[in-house]
Amino acid sequence: MPSDDPTTAQLGDATVVLVNAEPVLTTSTKVATDVDGGPLLPGDTVRYVITVANSGTGSASDVSVTDDVDARLTIVNVENGGTSAGNTIVWDKNGDPALAAVARSTSTTVAFTAKVSASVTNGAVIANQASIRTRDLAGPTLTD
Numbered sequence: 001m002p003s004d005d006p007t008t009a010q011l012g013d014a015t016v017v018l019v020n021a022e023p024v025l026t027t028s029t030k031v032a033t034d035v036d037g038g039p040l041l042p043g044d045t046v047r048y049v050i051t052v053a054n055s056g057t058g059s060a061s062d063v064s065v066t067d068d069v070d071a072r073l074t075i076v077n078v079e080n081g082g083t084s085a086g087n088t089i090v091w092d093k094n095g096d097p098a099l100a101a102v103a104r105s106t107s108t109t110v111a112f113t114a115k116v117s118a119s120v121t122n123g124a125v126i127a128n129q130a131s132i133r134t135r136d137l138a139g140p141t142l143t144d
Helices: none
Strands: 029-034 045-054 064-068 073-078 083-085 088-091 106-116 130-133
Touching (some): 073 083
Antiparallel strands (some): 029 045, 045 106
C-alpha cells in the first residue's frame, strides 16, 4: 500500500518531513573587564571576551568573528589565534580550530586586551560590538 501524506489533498503522495538543523548565534555575548579590577580609567587595560554560543538545532560551520575596535583603544594582545590589522581583529578556523564548527548547544570563546587612550575624558562611552559569521546563516550576528 502506498504512503499518503495526510497534510495534502492528493491521494497516494509521499509523506514529507522537514528537517530543521540551523545554528542560532543570537545568544552570543561580549564582556569587558578592567584588568586591574577597579573602575576603568584613561590608560587602563580592558579585556574583552566574546562567547560564540550556538543555541540552535544545527552546527555552525566555518565561523569567523570580526571586531572593529574603537579608535580610543589600542589593541595590546589578541588571544585564541586571532589576527589584527589596524583596529580590526579577526578570528577564524585558521587561527582557532574551535571555530571550524560550533556544534549545537555548545560555545567557544575568543578574547583580546586593549589599552584605553590617556586622552579619554571622564564619562566617555566606548562602545564595542563584534560580528559573527557562519556559512550556515545568510548574514552576520552581532554580539550584545
